[in-house]
Amino acid sequence: MDKYINDVDKDFRLCTKLENLLSIFYYVSIVISLIICIKFNDILCITLIIIHVLYIIADAINDIIFKNFAENERRKTLLSNAYGIELTDKKAIGYYNNNEKNSIKKLGVNVFENTFFTKRNTNIMIKQNVIKIIVDIILWLVIILIMKDKNIVLCITQSIFSSEILISYFKLLYFNNKVNGIYNKLFTLFITNKYSNKNESQLLEYSFEYECLKSFAHILLSSNNFTKNNEKWTADWETIKNKIK
Numbered sequence: 217m218d219k220y221i222n223d224v225d226k227d228f229r230l231c232t233k234l235e236n237l238l239s240i241f242y243y244v245s246i247v248i249s250l251i252i253c254i255k256f257n258d259i260l261c262i263t264l265i266i267i268h269v270l271y272i273i274a275d276a277i278n279d280i281i282f283k284n285f286a287e288n289e290r291r292k293t294l295l296s297n298a299y300g301i302e303l304t305d306k307k308a309i310g311y312y313n314n315n316e317k318n319s320i321k322k323l324g325v326n327v328f329e330n331t332f333f334t335k336r337n338t339n340i341m342i343k344q345n346v347i348k349i350i351v352d353i354i355l356w357l358v359i360i361l362i363m364k365d366k367n368i369v370l371c372i373t374q375s376i377f378s379s380e381i382l383i384s385y386f387k388l389l390y391f392n393n394k395v396n397g398i399y400n401k402l403f404t405l406f407i408t409n410k411y412s413n414k415n416e417s418q419l420l421e422y423s424f425e426y427e428c429l430k431s432f433a434h435i436l437l438s439s440n441n442f443t444k445n446n447e448k449w450t451a452d453w454e455t456i457k458n459k460i461k
Contacts, residue, residue: 227282228286230286245267248260349385387435
């Protein structure tokens with residue numbers, strides 16, 4: 217059995233580090249907002265504005281540059297594995313788990329596998345993130361009740377409900393819904409109806425749809441969820457994969 221090697225993971229780890237930095241900015245802004253809630257301070261307000269600006273800049277750089285680069289490299293390894301060619305010097309040995317011959321079908325099974333693991337991961341991520349949103353709403357309601365200065369309330373509201381935080385969650389919901397839809401289409405194609413060469417155009421359509429979706433949403437999957445559930449998910453995928461003829 218080949219040793220697992222996935223060079224593209226390093227590119228995604230950089231994206232994750234930047235997202236962790238964004239989380240730090242977010243929580244620091246919450247703390248500063250709470251301090252301002254207790255005692256107004258001009259320096260803290262300026263600091264809050266600077267943090268907001270840094271958040272927007274870091275988020276844009278991560279989205280436009282680093283996530284796009286990582287997704288592009290992942291796409292190259294996907295095609296390299298499916299067709300047995302080298303489109304990049306980065307290796308993805310053991311990342312895809314099927315023995316199909318180099319073909320469109322192998323590409324489709326790889327995407328099928330990707331959607332399976334992605335939908336399992338994002339199903340959990342939605343539950344984890346909704347808790348954060350609920351906590352934010354409760355915190356915001358408490359601040360509204362105890363604060364009389366509307367300007368300070370507005371400042372704190374911008375920290376707790378920054379557009380990037382809300383949009384990220386709605387993107388996750390949209391991404392999860394679409395991934396589940398693509399997975400169901402691939403399940404029907406491979407398992408329910410049994411794939412044949414006449415389905416190549418459908419297979420390409422679903423594969424392109426998934427890749428375009430990832431490029432749009434730029435959702436980073438939770439490595440912790442994957443590590444905790446990988447053994448079970450892999451066993452479940454093996455059961456499904458063995459039904460592909």
